[in-house]
Structure formats: C-alpha cells, structure tokens
Amino acid sequence: MPKHPSIAQLFNEKPVGTRVTVKGWVRTFRNDQFITVTDGSTIKTIQVVINKENFEEDTLKKIQTGACISATGTLEKSLGKGQEIEVVCEALEILGESDPNEFPIQMKRHTLEFLREKAHLRFRTNTFGAVFRLRHHLAFAIHKFFNDRGFFYLHSPIITGSDAEGAGEMFRVTNLDLENLPKNEKGEIDYSQDFFGKTTNLTVSGQLEAELAALALGSVYTFGPTFRAENSNTSRHLAEFWMIEPEVAFNDIHDNQDLAEDFLKYCIQYALDHAREDLEFLQEREINEDKLKPVDERQSMPLIQRLEFVVNNQFERITYTEAIDILLNSSHYKKKKFKFNVEWGIDLQSEHERYLVEKHFQKPVIITGYPAKIKAFYMRLNEDGKTVAAMDILVPGIGEIIGGSQREERYEVLLEKCKAFNIPEDHIWWYLETRKFGTCPHAGFGLGFERLIMYVTGMQNIRDVIPFPRTPQNAEF
C-alpha cells in the first residue's frame, strides 16, 4: 500500500477533518485557487484548494495541466457545489513539471484518432482511464469465472512449432541473420540452423494445446496474447490481441453454448458491479458523441441498458439452416437489399449476421450447425454428414464475439478431415494421438478479449481498448 491514500480511497472513506496527502496529475488549475487532480484510481477527481498567498510564485507557475503534484492538507467538506470533499492545501510539492506548450492533452474534447498517436499519454484522459480500468476488471472477471468453476489456467506456448493451427497467417520467429541466410545444397534456406532447428511462428491460437490439456485436466482455459499476420485493416482486428480459450472434456455443443452464454453474462455483470462509475462515464460519452452523428447511426439503447439487456435475456439459439431460412424469408432479402447472395452453403457475410442480430432478433444469437466445408478441420461432423457442431455467438454492434465447437474426437473421422483440408498428419501427430489414447467428447470456444472490452465499453475501434495496438504498418511505442 502506498503511504498516501488513493483518490478512490478518499472518496470511499471520506475521512473529513484528517490530514491527507494526495498525489496525482493536474487536470486544470482554475482561478489561481482550485487544482483538479486525478490519480487514475477512479474516474473521480479531487479538488485541491490553495491560498496563493501561502505559496511561492515559482511553485504556482508550475501547477500546469499534466504536471504531477503532491499536496498535503486537511480533507474538508467542500464549500463549492461541484464536489463533496476537497483538500485544503497546506504543503504543495511539484513532483514533475509539464510544459503547457508541449503537453498535448487538454481539458477539451480530443478525437480518439489524435489520442491514438499519443498512446503514451492517453491513459491520462477520462475515457482511456475508464477503458483500461474496465479492461482490468474484465480480465479479473474471466479468471474468477473459470477459477470458481474448477477450471485450470493453462499457459499455451507463444512460440509455436505447429503450422497447422489453421487460424490465419503467422508471424515467423527466427534469429537467423536475414542479411546472410544459411542455404542448403538445393539453395533453399536451411532452417535446421535456426534457433529451434526448424521454422517457428507466433501462435495464432492456443486451442490445440488446450485440447491436449483438457483431455487430462478436465476443464482448462487459456488467456494470452495471440498473433495474426493478416493484412486486416478494420476497426475490429489487431495483429496482436488477447484471446480466451476454454476447453472442457465431456462437454458437447449444448454444454458449450451454456458455458459461453454464462461466461459472457458473468463478465458483463461483473463490470456492472465493479466499474459502475466508469460505465456511467462511458455511457455519457457515447451519448455526447452520438449527438454529432446522424440519427440512424446512433445507439438505440444507452450503454448500461444494453449491458443489462444482455445479462437479463436468453441468447437466441438457432441453427445455420434456420438462419438461412430467416434470411431468405426476410423482406430485406425480397427487396434485394443484401449485397451478397443467400443460399445454403454460403459463409454468412457481415451484413447477414448484422441483420439477424440487429434487425431480426435484436439480441445476442448463437448459431450452430454450419456446413463442414466452411469451418475448421477439428470441428465435429454431425450425423447428417454435411454440417459440423460449430457455434458462433453474434452480438449487436460487434458481430462475431465468440467462435467455438465440439471437437472431432473420433480418430478415423479426424484423419479423413485432415486429408480433406490438406493437413499433413506428421504436422499434428501429437494432436491425433489424443484421439488414439483415451479420446472423449470435448468442446471449447475462443473469445477475443478486445472484442469483449469493445462491447462492454461501447468503444467503436479495437485500437482504443488495448494499450498499444499492433496493426499493419503500425507498431509505434
């Protein structure tokens, strides 16, 4: 514990009449008398009141927006209207100056795009303070949810020798001298001289490893960084993001849906219970930002109401085949408003998913039973022989937030799928072996952590919910 109380503590305990020290950063200095200070412990700021007669002019000059100060004085009930308590300052120390001509964060509206370029300082703003406090609470909620249910936290490798994860383009990991690559007799690059004696990459998914662990420990989850070298330039994709992947032995696709729905609701409820003030701030922010937008682009429900709606309503559960029927029978389809064709066998396009979630059901939807051809090789083939026990959870505003499946546990069927998907057996021999030695039904899913944070905070761009976003052509900071 720091020797001084945080601003959050001061507001919780309100030790009026006692001598306290506040340390934090100056937001504004009004009237040569009132310093608004934030220390990040809460969205709230505390007002430090000074009598300028009592302080050196040099000190007063250094009370600038962005400066770090330590103020000691008596905590009093505020005489002003804007706040309940304030510190009547007796001693003031400037811990770190901030040249106002250079400090870019002002007490005014900044665009998120501008703040993205100041990622090292944007933590100081209300918005990013709220977002990153929520990010913490959600991470904690995830661990608590799984821990309370007897799951074990599995650390899947970040550097992987497997190139069959099948989830996307990978980043190569090497310590070969790129200016002078070793070659074999055929003139090819000799990867046997690389650090691991073979080609290695950053992981695109911990799922296969999680399956190995689940078939021994029962219920496990991973929660770690994941990397995709795809040239995706959207507000929903990152090259480096954090993913949660539970995997449960003996669960089928229905258990998997129950787990995913419980999980999402738990995390959202946890945020509502533990970060209410931050959510209220973000809700206000969203309402104000919406005023600048055309009416049809505004949120139909305020943030907190949206979150409570998800917590209090059953997710809609439909099959892919039913989804296609709904789309085909929609007036939207009959008026030819979809850009992409709708027929059984297509991969659902963003516009289709959005229609189902935002127009038709207006709540989270779980779609199961996708055509085998458009889903990954490890998903369990259904009795009909053409669909798999896959599930996607779609939420309004974000689209797909969770993708999962019951895994193919039957050795022979999995071998066939490997052939059909051109996955060499010797690349995943270890994965196949779990189906030879005591295989069992099991299921799991993957959740993009940043997408959950987007949904809970209402932030529209994924670059604003991770401290230092990694996207194509951008790895600043």
Added chain:
RNA sequence: UCCCUAGUAGCUCAGCUGGUUAGAGCACAUGACUGUUAAUCAUGGGGUCCCUGGUUCGAGCCCAGGCUGGGGAGCCA
C-alpha cells in the same frame, strides 16, 4: 488487399465561382478578477494550407501521383 472519404495554427474546425495581408473557438503568454467547476474578461504570440509535380497572370481551392488518418468489405476473434 479492394471500395469510399479526409488532411488548413498545439487541438477541433470554417475558408464563397481560382483573386489582395489565411480565419474562429479552445489551448498558450501577459494582465484583471478571486469559491471556481472545461471559470470569466482584456490584450498578445502562433501557419511548410500533408508531400511532389502540373494547369493558370494568379492555387488552400483545379488536375496527376504519392504519404498518412478514418469508414466499409474480405479474412477472422
């Protein structure tokens, strides 16, 4: 990667049909005021109009190419 769109002061933006010395609010500096709430009032400083080239008597404005940001699509979480 494809489509659309934007780039003017530190920030957010305006800038007419191509026409004289490029504007506002905020921020900043100086002063006044002193229980303020993004305080207020007065005065002041501050510009590679994204870059390169072109058209023109004349380009912030028109044209071409590029760079960067944003939105959408694809891929996906």
